[in-house]
Amino acid sequence: MAEREQPWVFRTYSGHSSAKASNELYRTNLAKGQTGLSVAFDLPTQTGYDSDHPLARGEVGKVGVPISHLDDMTTLFEGIPLDRMNTSMTINATAAWLLALYVAAAERQGVSPKSLSGTTQNDIVKEYLSRGTYVFPPEPSMRLASDIVAYTVEAIPRWNPINVCSYHLQEAGATPVQEIAYAMATAIAVLDTVKSRPDVTKQAIPKVVGRISFFVNAGIRFVEEVCKVRAMTELWDELTRERYGVEDPKARLFRYGVQVNSLGLTEAQPENNVIRIVLEALGVTLGRRARCRALQLPAWNEALGLPRKWDQQWSLRIQQILAYETDLLEYGDLFDGSAVIEGRTRELRDAAREELDRVLGMGGAVAAVENAYMKQRLVESHTARVRAIEDGSLRVVGLNCFREAEPSPLGTGSGAILKVDESAEREQVARLDAFRRRRNAEEARAALRNLEDVVAAGGNVMPPSIRAAHAGVTTGEWTDALRRLFGEYRAPTGVVARRSERAGDATSRIRERVHALSERLGRPLKILVGKPGLDGHSNGAEQIAVKARDVGMEVVYEGIRLSPSEIAQSARDEGVHVIGLSILSGSHGVLVKDVLDQLRKEGLAEVPVVVGGIIPEEDAEELRRAGVRRVYTPKDFDLGRIMDEVVDVVAESAAAA
Amino acid sequence: MNLVDDSRPGRREQALALLDQLESETPAPGAPRIGLTGAPGAGKSTLVDALLRELRRRGRSVGIVAVDPSSAKSGGALLGDRVRVRASAGDPEVFFRSMAARERLGGLADATRAGVTVLAAVFDVVLVETVGVGQSESDVSRLADTLVYVAQPGAGDLLQFMKAGLLELPDIFAVNKADQGAAARRTALELEAGLGLGEREASQWTPPVVLVSARDGLGIRELSDAIDSHFASLVESGELALRRRRGADAFVIEALERRYGSFGLDRIGGRGALERRLRVEPSAARYGIVAALAREIEEALAKPRG
Numbered sequence: 001m002a003e004r005e006q007p008w009v010f011r012t013y014s015g016h017s018s019a020k021a022s023n024e025l026y027r028t029n030l031a032k033g034q035t036g037l038s039v040a041f042d043l044p045t046q047t048g049y050d051s052d053h054p055l056a057r058g059e060v061g062k063v064g065v066p067i068s069h070l071d072d073m074t075t076l077f078e079g080i081p082l083d084r085m086n087t088s089m090t091i092n093a094t095a096a097w098l099l100a101l102y103v104a105a106a107e108r109q110g111v112s113p114k115s116l117s118g119t120t121q122n123d124i125v126k127e128y129l130s131r132g133t134y135v136f137p138p139e140p141s142m143r144l145a146s147d148i149v150a151y152t153v154e155a156i157p158r159w160n161p162i163n164v165c166s167y168h169l170q171e172a173g174a175t176p177v178q179e180i181a182y183a184m185a186t187a188i189a190v191l192d193t194v195k196s197r198p199d200v201t202k203q204a205i206p207k208v209v210g211r212i213s214f215f216v217n218a219g220i221r222f223v224e225e226v227c228k229v230r231a232m233t234e235l236w237d238e239l240t241r242e243r244y245g246v247e248d249p250k251a252r253l254f255r256y257g258v259q260v261n262s263l264g265l266t267e268a269q270p271e272n273n274v275i276r277i278v279l280e281a282l283g284v285t286l287g288r289r290a291r292c293r294a295l296q297l298p299a300w301n302e303a304l305g306l307p308r309k310w311d312q313q314w315s316l317r318i319q320q321i322l323a324y325e326t327d328l329l330e331y332g333d334l335f336d337g338s339a340v341i342e343g344r345t346r347e348l349r350d351a352a353r354e355e356l357d358r359v360l361g362m363g364g365a366v367a368a369v370e371n372a373y374m375k376q377r378l379v380e381s382h383t384a385r386v387r388a389i390e391d392g393s394l395r396v397v398g399l400n401c402f403r404e405a406e407p408s409p410l411g412t413g414s415g416a417i418l419k420v421d422e423s424a425e426r427e428q429v430a431r432l433d434a435f436r437r438r439r440n441a442e443e444a445r446a447a448l449r450n451l452e453d454v455v456a457a458g459g460n461v462m463p464p465s466i467r468a469a470h471a472g473v474t475t476g477e478w479t480d481a482l483r484r485l486f487g488e489y490r491a492p493t494g495v496v497a498r499r500s501e502r503a504g505d506a507t508s509r510i511r512e513r514v515h516a517l518s519e520r521l522g523r524p525l526k527i528l529v530g531k532p533g534l535d536g537h538s539n540g541a542e543q544i545a546v547k548a549r550d551v552g553m554e555v556v557y558e559g560i561r562l563s564p565s566e567i568a569q570s571a572r573d574e575g576v577h578v579i580g581l582s583i584l585s586g587s588h589g590v591l592v593k594d595v596l597d598q599l600r601k602e603g604l605a606e607v608p609v610v611v612g613g614i615i616p617e618e619d620a621e622e623l624r625r626a627g628v629r630r631v632y633t634p635k636d637f638d639l640g641r642i643m644d645e646v647v648d649v650v651a652e653s654a655a656a657a
Numbered sequence: 658m659n660l661v662d663d664s665r666p667g668r669r670e671q672a673l674a675l676l677d678q679l680e681s682e683t684p685a686p687g688a689p690r691i692g693l694t695g696a697p698g699a700g701k702s703t704l705v706d707a708l709l710r711e712l713r714r715r716g717r718s719v720g721i722v723a724v725d726p727s728s729a730k731s732g733g734a735l736l737g738d739r740v741r742v743r744a745s746a747g748d749p750e751v752f753f754r755s756m757a758a759r760e761r762l763g764g765l766a767d768a769t770r771a772g773v774t775v776l777a778a779v780f781d782v783v784l785v786e787t788v789g790v791g792q793s794e795s796d797v798s799r800l801a802d803t804l805v806y807v808a809q810p811g812a813g814d815l816l817q818f819m820k821a822g823l824l825e826l827p828d829i830f831a832v833n834k835a836d837q838g839a840a841a842r843r844t845a846l847e848l849e850a851g852l853g854l855g856e857r858e859a860s861q862w863t864p865p866v867v868l869v870s871a872r873d874g875l876g877i878r879e880l881s882d883a884i885d886s887h888f889a890s891l892v893e894s895g896e897l898a899l900r901r902r903r904g905a906d907a908f909v910i911e912a913l914e915r916r917y918g919s920f921g922l923d924r925i926g927g928r929g930a931l932e933r934r935l936r937v938e939p940s941a942a943r944y945g946i947v948a949a950l951a952r953e954i955e956e957a958l959a960k961p962r963g
Contacts (some may be wrong), residue, residue, distance in 0.1 A: 050895060080772060511732070518732075522663035523662045523663055523664060523666050524733075524757065530773035549734060554736060555736060556755060565747060566747060573752050573754055574753075575754070577660065
C-alpha cells in the first residue's frame with residue numbers, strides 16, 4: 001500500500017456584498033476546515049470600474065466582493081496571515097492590479113511577497129470565448145498576462161501567475177477534445193509571449209513552465225473526465241518537453257485545480273445536484289497520476305441564487321469525507337493498466353492534438369479568438385447539447401425525464417438563498433468616497449502618471465502598480481490609465497456565421513407561426529437580444545439568438561456589456577418588435593427597470609420585454625409587475641417553447657396596438 | 658424607417674408617397690451615399706466603425722444601413738454586425754439600422770433603397786454596408802454615389818472579384834489590414850495593376866487604392882478624404898445627377914421585373930423601350946412611377962393578347 005497522500009487544497013469560490021462581509025465568511029469557512037481561499041470578485045472589479053461608476057450600478061457586491069482600493073483588500077484579509085494562506089483569485093483583465101493590491105496588503109501585514117502563495121487566474125483568452133470580463137484588446141492583454149508571469153517568477157516564486165482555464169470552455173459547451181485543445185493552445189500563447197520577452201532569459205523558461213497551472217472543469221460523465229485529465233497530463237508533458245525543451249520532469253507536471261461543473265446543475269429537484277457534485281469530484285480525485293491540486297465544489301442550490309453559508313458548508317463536507325474518511329488517498333493510481341481508461345485517454349489525446357494543430361495552424365489561440373474560430377466551435381457544441389436535452393437524447397434527471405417528484409423538504413423558497421442587501425452598494429460607494437477624500441491626492445496622481453509612463457515605455461506593469469496600490473489609486477483609475485494606452489475591445493459574438501439546424505417538426509411549426517405573424521406585421525418579426533450590465537456569460541443569450549434565427553426571426557444581437565440606454569437606442573433604430581434580456585449576475589432588479597425606463601424615454605413603452613436569468617420566483621413576480629411579459633429561469637430548457645411564447649407576446653401587443 | 662420597411666399594401670403606398678416626397682424635396686446634391694462592400698472577413702464592420710468615428714470627428718451626422726444575408730431555409734437572420742460598431746453608442750447624431758436580405762418578402766433593393774432615401778433626408782452622410790457575394794455589388798452600386806470595395810491582403814477573393822468582371826464598379830479600393838505590412842502593400846500593387854488593365858467608363862475619376870488598418874486607425878483619414886473628393890468630382894462633372902438617375906431607373910425596372918417577369922415587361926414594349934421611356938421621363942418620383950407602370954402592366958395583362 002502506498003503512503004497516504006496529502007489531500008488536495010479545499011476551497012470554496014466565495015465573496016459577496018463587501019470586503020468586511022466576505023472576510024467574515026472566509027474566517028468561518030477556514031474554521032470549518034477549508035484549507036485555501038478562492039476569492040470571487042464582483043463584476044465592476046473584474047472589468048475595472050470603481051463601485052460608483054454608472055456601469056457598476058446594480059452590480060456592486062452581487063457575484064463577488066467589491067475591491068476598489070487598498071483598504072478594501074486589507075479588510076478582506078484581516079486576521080488571515082497571508083504568509084500562511086493559499087489564495088486563489090478569479091481575476092483576469094485586471095489581474096495585475098488585484099495582485100498588486102494583494103502584495104501591498106501583505107506588505108501592510110509585514111509579509112514579504114517572497115512568502116506569498118496562491119494563484120491569479122489571469123487567463124484572458126477564455127474571457128473572450130465565454131466569460132466576458134475582458135477589457136483590452138487581445139495583444140495588450142497577452143502582454144499584461146506575461147508581465148505578471150515574468151514578474152512573479154522572480155519576485156513571488158511560489159505564486160501561480162496564470163491558471164489556464166478549460167473550466168469555462170466546458171461551461172460554454174466545449175467537448176472534452178475542445179477543452180483539452182483550447183486550454184493547451186492558450187498555454188502555448190502565454191508561454192510563447194513570455195519566451196519572446198527580452199527580460200526573460202532562456203534559462204528562466206523551465207522555471208516559468210513549472211509555474212503554469214490549469215483550471216479544469218469536471219463534468220458528470222466522470223469516467224471520461226478521468227481520461228480527460230490523464231490526456232491533459234500526457235499532452236502537457238509532451239508539449240513542455242518538445243516545444244520548450246524542459247528537461248526536469250517535475251517542471252513538466254500538469255498541475256491543476258478544479259471547479260466542478262455548474263452547467264449540469266439543475267433548478268428542478270435541486271437536491272439531486274449534491275449527487276452530481278460528488279460524482280464529478282470523483283472524476284478528478286480518483287486517479288493519483290492525474291489528481292487535482294485544489295478542488296472547489298459549487299453549492300447544490302447554485303442554479304437558484306446565491307448560496308448560504310450552510311450550502312457552502314455542505315459542499316466542503318463532501319471534500320472532507322472524500323479525503324479523510326474514505327481510503328482513496330491510501331492507494332497508488334487506480335487506473336494504471338486499465339485498457340478501457342488508457343484507450344479512451346489515447347483517443348482524446350490524439351483528437352485534441354489534431355484540433356490543437358488546427359488552431360496553431362491558423363496562428364494560435366489569439367488568432368483563433370480574433371477570427372472567431374474557437375468561439376464558433378463552442379457555440380456549435382453548446383447548441384448541439386441544448387438540442388439533445390430538448391429532444392431527450394441527452395437525459396438530465398428531473399429536467400427532461402423523471403420529473404414526477406415529491407416536494408423538496410430542503411426548501412427552495414425565499415429563505416433558501418442568500419440575498420445581497422440592497423444597502424451594500426450604497427455603503428460601498430460611501431466607503432470609496434471617504435477613501436478618495438482621505439488619500440493623498442497628489443501622491444495618487446503621481447503614481448498613476450508613473451504607471452502610464454512605465455507601461456507606455458514597455459516596462460513591466462507590476463512594480464508601478466504595486467506603488468500605485470500603496471499610493472491610494474483605485475481600481476477604476478488603474479484600468480482607465482491602461483484603457484487610455486490600449487483601448488477597449490469588443491469580441492466577436494460567434495453566433496453570426498452559424499448554420500441553421502435541420503428543422504424538426506416543432507421548429508417548422510414555430511417557423512410557420514413566425515412567418516404568418518411577419519405577414520401581419522408587414523415585415524419579418526425582429527427581436528433584440530440584449531445583455532445589460534457587466535455580466536459576460538453570454539451562452540444563454542447566444543442560444544436564444546441562434547434559435548430565434550432558426551425559427552425565422554430577424555435577430556439583432558450586439559454582444560455583452562450594454563448600458564440600458566444603448567439597448568433602448570438600438571431598439572429604436574432597429575425597429576424591433578420584442579426585446580429579450582439576459583442577466584445572470586443577479587442584478588436583474590435594477591437593470592431591467594432601467595431598461596424599461598429608457599424604453600419609455602424613447603417612446604417605446606409598447607415594445608414587449610422578456611427576461612431570462614437566475615431569477616428567484618419572488619423577483620420574477622416583481623419584474624412581471626413592472627411590465628416584463630415573461631420571465632425565464634434555468635429550468636426553462638425548451639427553447640422551442642420560449643420561442644412560441646415570444647411569438648405569443650408579439651402577437652398580443654400587435655393586437656393591442 | 659419602420660414604415661418604409663413595411664410590405665402591407667396600405668402602408669406600402671403611404672411609404673412610397675413619402676419616399677417620392679423625400680427624393681424630390683431634398684435639395685441636390687444632398688447627403689453623399691457611400692456603399693461599402695467586400696468579401697466576408699475583409700473587416701467591413703470594423704472599417705465602418707473607424708470611418709464612423711472619423712466622420713463624427715469631422716462633425717457630420719451619419720446614418721448607416723447594414724445588410725446581412727438571411728437564411729434561405731428559415732427566412733431568419735442574425736444581424737450581428739453591430740457588435741463591432743461601437744462609436745455610435747449613445748450618440749444621437751448616429752442612426753444604425755440592420756436589415757436582412759430577405760428572399761421571402763422582397764429583394765435587397767427595395768428595403769435598402771428605401772432606408773437609404775429616408776436616412777439621406779435626415780443625416781449628413783449615409784453608409785451602406787453589404788456582404789460582397791456576387792449580385793450585391795451591382796445592387797449597392799445602384800444606390801450609392803461612391804462605392805468602396807474593401808479588400809484584404811492575400812486577396813484570393815480579389816481574384817474572384819476581377820474574374821467576375823466587377824472591377825469596374827468600385828470608385829475607391831480600400832485594402833484593409835494594412836497592419837499586416839508587406840502582404841497588404843502587395844495586394845494594393847496588384848490592384849493598381851489590375852485597374853490599369855480593366856476598362857472603365859470615360860470619366861475623369863481614377864479609382865484610388867487606399868491602404869487602411871481599421872484596427873489601428875491607419876489611413877482612415879485618407880479614405881475619408883478620397884470619398885469626399887470622389888463626391889466633389891461627381892458634383893462638379895454633373896455625373897452625380899446622371900448616376901442617381903441611372904440607379905433609380907434600374908431600380909424601377911428591377912422592381913417591375915421582379916413582380917411581373919420579363920413577360921410582364923414585354924407587354925409594355927420590353928426592357929429597352931422602358932429604359933428609353935424612363936430616360937425622358939421628367940418626374941423624379943421614381944416610386945410613383947413604379948406604381949403607375951405596374952398598373953399599366955396589369956391592365957395590359959388583363960387584356961387578351963392580339
